[in-house]
Amino acid sequence: MKRLLSAQSARALLVLASLAFVAHVFAQTDPLPSWNDGSAKRAIVEFVRVTTTEGSPGFVPPPERIATFDQDGTLWVEHPMYTQVIYCLDRVPDVVAKKPELKNREPFKTVLSGNREAIARLPMQDLYKILAATMSGMTVEEFNAEARKWLEAARHPRWNRLYTELAYQPMLEVFRYLRDNAYKTYIVTGGGQDFVRVYAEKVYGIPPEQVIGTAGGTKFVYASNGKPYLTKEPKLLLNDNNAGKPEGIHLMIGRRPYAAFGNSTGDRQMLEYTGAGAGARLKMLLLHDDAAREYAYGPAQGLPDTKVGTFTPALYDEAKKNGWTVISMKNDWKRIFAFE
């Protein structure tokens, strides 16, 4: 039989074919396809490799694999205003209809006026009054139903999309990648725990018991027919911002996370707490530096800060000093939204 190839050529072809095969498999199984190759993507992949490779010095037993994520500005768009604040402002007319005595009282009067600039200027304590009035005083089921109805209709002015469509595709891939590697993924948000729970399962695949947020108390009461139910009370149990994040993590999880993602000073203590644990720990901060595709704000940018937390220059310095990874939305993300 005539030889079609020399042994050498055959070997070379085999090597080429193998390389092509490996590249093909890699392309198929890239767990983070919306991420550009770069230090951020490499940090995530390396962290997963080290903590899940048995025998590796950084190996973490599966029950201890906890990853925590801030929500607003880390998992979805937080500009021009937190979605929950928009929800609460939208609820004011209904609340005033039930309690007409609020109609001429501030800050409700300003909200009812519809004057966007005046509303944007409301101080934080007025916003808290609006949050308390619209997030309490009903049963847990009533609140869930109202929030769900709103979320199915309200749209972001810039994209004309439902707010729930504005989740970041690269972060959804991180969720899946971590879960495929036995990580339990938690949201740890300054936002209202009950509000985020309404959509977290559908949007992020995160069940209610893995949503930690700013939480008000509930009260167990009986209806006149003897049936018990829970009402939402205007009583703050957990302010899940800043130091409240590690405190909330201890309260609700009882383990220190191995990975934490944030985007502002509100997440600083969560990242510090994560980083203070032994072994490999992933600490990541998302930098909004993409005015074209999303927004640019933070250290090098110019958007006005009207929010609880922001990515300050001091936080940027701390990240650099402690070896946290800064994700550049502009450079690290190939695609931002699933609908793109």
Next chain:
Amino acid sequence: MKRLLSAQSARALLVLASLAFVAHVFAQTDPLPSWNDGSAKRAIVEFVRVTTTEGSPGFVPPPERIATFDQDGTLWVEHPMYTQVIYCLDRVPDVVAKKPELKNREPFKTVLSGNREAIARLPMQDLYKILAATMSGMTVEEFNAEARKWLEAARHPRWNRLYTELAYQPMLEVFRYLRDNAYKTYIVTGGGQDFVRVYAEKVYGIPPEQVIGTAGGTKFVYASNGKPYLTKEPKLLLNDNNAGKPEGIHLMIGRRPYAAFGNSTGDRQMLEYTGAGAGARLKMLLLHDDAAREYAYGPAQGLPDTKVGTFTPALYDEAKKNGWTVISMKNDWKRIFAFE
């Protein structure tokens, strides 16, 4: 060939063999071997069948399968005193050594006297002082290490066994059975959340994040080297008893349980809340009516009640009225402890 059996005999033999095989398989796969056949065992098996059979009107999607369990007196022995109270009393000498000013102050003075009868007579507010002094004022890690050390040595006076060996074998089987059917099992205890978390994973297979208990606050602080840590504060965040149980369930899980197990008035609201949900719900109360193998107390018994909650006659009546299942330790449990 000579026929050894008539067709009729062969058929009869086949039926017998099949029955023997089915019985064998059933015996092998009985998920609750420490339970006697009876209404309690049947209620559990039927609940699991109904809620996990696709197409059944009572079917519950796996993410919603939540089961909650009281701990003291439901999962392990609570007499003559809650294990945690014994722990706190044992810790008093160490606390006084660090704060000598407590030495001559009540209730510490009485505890240090070693007078068991006087200690047993301490009123509830004195017990709270002891709990606060021994469960706070240290880092989370220090507390865990102390509690772990104690649990590895302290023994129950009656059985001379570690407290952690006094978990009820039938309940461990319920845990496994429910988990095998995609139920997420939670402890919802009036005991200290951090204390129970120290051993719940090893004893019950329940991770820290699935232990809800009476919880004090923590505080995020920095050591002089800049490393952050959490200290346990003498501030009550959640009193996880009575109405605090459903309120704690909402705070920490955010879903209504489909199954709940308790043994006292402290569990009443949790069972009522569970029962108020739609569909099949399992509500079970353990009655301690076995003085020979464990203890007898509650509706028909005589042990003095020095506890937070007890199985009162009124609770027994409510259970009967609402169709809750009462588990008789004496009649429903074939075996109580794994070491028997």
